[in-house]
Amino acid sequence: MGDSPASGADTVAAIGEFGLIRQVTEGRPQPSTTLLGPGDDTAVVAAPDGRVAVTTDALVEGVHFRLDWSTPTQVGRKAVAVNLADIAAMGAVPTSVVVALACPPETPTAVAAELLDGVAAEAQRVHVGVVGGDMVRAESIVLTVTALGDLGGRAPVTRSGARPGDVVAVCGRLGWAAAGLAVLSRGFRSPVSVVNAQRCPDPPYAAGPAAALAGATAMIDVSDGLLADLAHLAEASVVGIDVSSERLTVPERLVDVATALGADPMHWVLTGGEDHALAATFRSLSDLPEGWCPIGSVTAPEAGVTVDGSPYDREPGWRHWT
Ligand SMILES: Nc1ncnc2c1ncn2[C@@H]1O[C@H](COP(=O)(O)OP(=O)(O)OP(=O)(O)O)[C@@H](O)[C@H]1O
């Protein structure tokens, strides 16, 4: 495998590691927080707060995306978006990302470049620098982003600050990416609204710092599924959480798709991951910033995570290995 021949003039093997780095870094703008960008042993970025939030998530071909479902640009954007959602979930504002691309030698240069164009596009959309990365050979494509964030002088909003009596609220979409996954998995390509939600999320980045400013007591982004991620928050806070299903309005589009596929749209809303909505707890209803919707309440730890007072009897979200 180590000697696998490069084929074609337009592959990453032909252009080479450093040719590809040059192609995807030269001429790319950097925000003023990038003190030293790509080209040295590390980047140097400004951390005005003196504290840096840092996170990493990888997207693996066949596990997180398929190139017959998504364009490389969409995959690149998604790789950044899933990380920036984690930064937002701490109440931080993203400042910079680094990106590692692993791919087979026969990967067309255009595919590699478009993956990194997508990374740059989502980063630029929120004025974040792509300040470095790595390029390596692998048997399938893996795109790993690491993001840094500025807490703006505030304490991070962790998963562990929820207390019984707090209000549970969400901001952002739920169930759309799961509906898109169901559509794509059955070989369909429409409706484009849900399919595009699966291809690339649109997390409410600004809602994270807004929630922090409003005094959110705990926060998480919904990557695996609302119930699964609320269970992470509940475990960290040593509390229970009850979700009120009547607060979770199922969008008409999801009802239509579910009807066509014979699926339950509320199950997508409760357990679908990859929309990267933010879920947070607040001391009172009046603390919720604009755009946040109350969906439940924090209860005693013995209760666990429940829906309308009862345990949910299906899988609460995505799991990688079991
Ligand atoms: N290999 C690892 N070494 C150290 N910490 C890890 C490792 N993998 C995950 N973690 C940490 O475990 C915690 C949970 O990880 P997880 O990946 O589930 O969080 P997430 O990124 O918010 O979720 P998702 O991956 O579904 O987006 C995070 O704090 C993460 O940094």
Ligand SMILES: Cc1ncc(C[n+]2csc(CCOP(=O)(O)O)c2C)c(N)n1
């Ligand atoms: C080809 C393909 N098959 C399945 C899925 C569904 N999927 C993959 S990872 C994940 C949860 C978040 O992962 P992580 O915890 O790694 O952030 C979900 C819902 C997909 N997106 N693409």
Ligand SMILES: [Mg+2]
């Ligand atoms: Mg992760």
Ligand SMILES: [Mg+2]
């Ligand atoms: Mg997260």
Ligand SMILES: [Mg+2]
């Ligand atoms: Mg994550």
